[in-house]
Amino acid sequence: MNHPALFDAFPALAQRLARAPLLEGPTPLQPLAQASQSLGVEVWVKRDDLSSTVYGGNKPRKLEFILGRALAEGRRELVTMGAMGTNHGLATTIHGQRLGLTTSLELFPQPLTSVVLRNIKLFQHFGARINLSPTMERAFLRFRYWQRLRRPGACFIPAGGSSPLGAVGYVSAGLELAGQLAAGQGPRPQAVFVAAGTLGSQAGLRLGLLLAGQDIPVIGVAVVPLAAANAKAALNLARRTLALLRAADPSVPELTLAAEDFVIDPGQLGPGYGQPTPAALAAMDLLSRQEGLSLEPTYTAKAFAGLCAWAQERPGQGPLLFWHTYNSARLDHLADQVDPAGLPEALRKYFLAQ
Ligand SMILES: Cc1ncc(COP(=O)(O)O)c(C=O)c1O
Known part of the structure; x- marks a missing residue:
């Protein structure tokens, strides 16, 4: 270790x-x-x-301490936000899942690249709950709204884990x-x-x-x-x-x-x-x-x-x-197994033109 x-x-x-x-x-x-x-x-x-x-x-370095505290406090769920292809959201979902924590993502649109589309499929593969808002401001408001409700089992992580x-x-x-x-x-x-x-x-x-x-x-x-x-x-x-x-x-x-x-x-x-x-x-x-x-x-x-x-x-x-801050572990084969038909409707449309 x-x-x-x-x-x-x-x-x-x-x-x-x-x-x-x-x-x-x-x-x-x-x-x-x-x-x-x-x-x-x-x-x-x-x-x-x-x-x-x-x-x-770069995300696992930040998550070591964030998830460490979440576990110590007995949290069961992670809530975070980011752009539609957020690497932070993906890292949180993957490492959280391995620690027995579920992840909810509040997302907003960003320019589509192959990395963004692949990450969306990986959110699905690793079991994230996803909500896509039309703008960053709306995603942030939703994140703050959930945070104000102070659900005791939830750990709220700011964008990027920063x-x-x-x-x-x-x-x-x-x-x-x-x-x-x-x-x-x-x-x-x-x-x-x-x-x-x-x-x-x-x-x-x-x-x-x-x-x-x-x-x-x-x-x-x-x-x-x-x-x-x-x-x-x-x-x-x-x-x-x-x-x-x-x-x-x-x-x-x-x-x-x-x-x-x-x-x-x-x-x-x-x-x-x-x-x-x-x-x-x-x-x-x-x-x-x-x-x-x-x-x-x-x-x-x-x-x-x-x-x-x-x-x-x-x-x-x-x-x-x-x-070099970008993950190089290969996950494409997992993304390829995901059928976009199973994605939330707001995200499905991005795959129709592909
Ligand atoms: C691959 C990658 N590099 C760099 C950054 C930026 O790091 P920071 O948000 O700590 O400035 C991010 C943030 O999402 C990222 O995904």
Whole structure:
């Protein structure tokens, strides 16, 4: 069983924070030799896509702590929200099911991609209860409505799992990276690039690196409008996460965090959330051809496109580290078994034209 780097750094937290072990060990840190040659700078990847062979990517890190607390509190049901193809919703459904928890998803429409359609089928396969609202605002209102009713058996998880408790998983990830660098498993990067949506990954990572004494910039490549993904919001989440950790273990140092700690790259969003861009598709193609790594166009391709643009603007300034946040466990065969006729009516229509 994997022991989180957070508990190595602050052993008292192991007694204070409930955890459902989902990760299968520290994720590998690997050089990207071909991509480095193409980009003219040393590039490495942190393989969080391999965080779990059940369903990996960035979500299991957050869910370890969220589901750990849900179980400790005796909850039976998980309720969360997101766009129609939410990876967070899928990760919650899959890992929740393995722990005996059912999941209800409050969804809203997003641009259709093959990943989105596949995820919808997987919600069905893994037994999620689904409701599709016409807009994000309506989905959020429904989520809040259920939350206000305070059903005692239900655990409400914000979009992306980016509560302070979820971000704790990425504090541990930052400490894990620092440990790998200290052990000589890779060079100290000039900057880390990660997709920035609900910001739990970026905020937690930066905080974890700072707690390890590593002042390494973490560039959050915005995949949602800046009204949501911005430095102030990341700072706020990081502060609340640090407060949670310090309340659980006062030996966690009180860091002075500032908005400058959370650099947001606004340059890759394109027309909007979930809308593929030429730069993202080129980044996807490059990593697939040269390194055999699969990205998707909504998050990871835009994050890697941000790294490519950075490398172009600052020739030779490396090494750079790409944080791979998309699950790479194969689930297509399970999606293929799902008959869309069994989906809720509001979702069925998306499959009629296929
Ligand atoms: C594959 C992938 N990468 C990155 C992110 C963004 O992470 P965060 O919401 O912590 O900013 C998400 C969020 O849903 C995701 O699904």
